[in-house]
Amino acid sequence: GAGVSQSPSNKVTEKGKDVELRCDPISGHTALYWYRQSLGQGLEFLIYFQGNSAPDKSGLPSDRFSAERTGGSVSTLTIQRTQQEDSAVYLCASSPDSVGTEAFFGQGTRLTVV
């Protein structure tokens, strides 16, 4: 079946512009994570959605970052007034439940702020 899908694959934007990154999780997966990965670095946790619970936003680096998950499925990560330091690969992952099972990653969105 289909895996986690992210769009766009690549995004080049001018400094100061807003961007929206989309994640389509695997159907039926209740848990959804967003991570940021700078070149050669680890996975920086951004936000976590689990079912109808309030999201864990503790990893969002500033108030320019926000995320939504509509209908418990598709998620959108929005970065307002982008800065050059926002340039990174943004990865989304989903997993079936909250018990503890494999998380499946999307291919990521490579964001470049010029």
Added chain:
Amino acid sequence: GENVEQHPSTLSVQEGDSAVIKCTYSDSASNYFPWYKQELGKRPQLIIDIRSNVGEKKDQRIAVTLNKTAKHFSLHITETQPEDSAVYFCAAFSGSARQLTFGSGTQLTVLP
């Protein structure tokens, strides 16, 4: 919340030798411990995982051990090959926070 520490950050081994990567976690309620491999330019993918009710799991050249008392777990790769070169991430799933926390990653290089 959960805190996962991973060591070393870089590891170089000769082809055919073994590689060991270690992680510690802080939340005693953590009950699921996956390991992911990320090749250059690719997404992280699960290679092996272990639950808290077992102490060791093996899959061909890869094994994971878990010490719940000490709150640490390790990845062991035997007979390393150049295609094992990648970044490896450990993670712990906290039963209390109900979410997965990743370690900082280990860049493994297998020298031919």
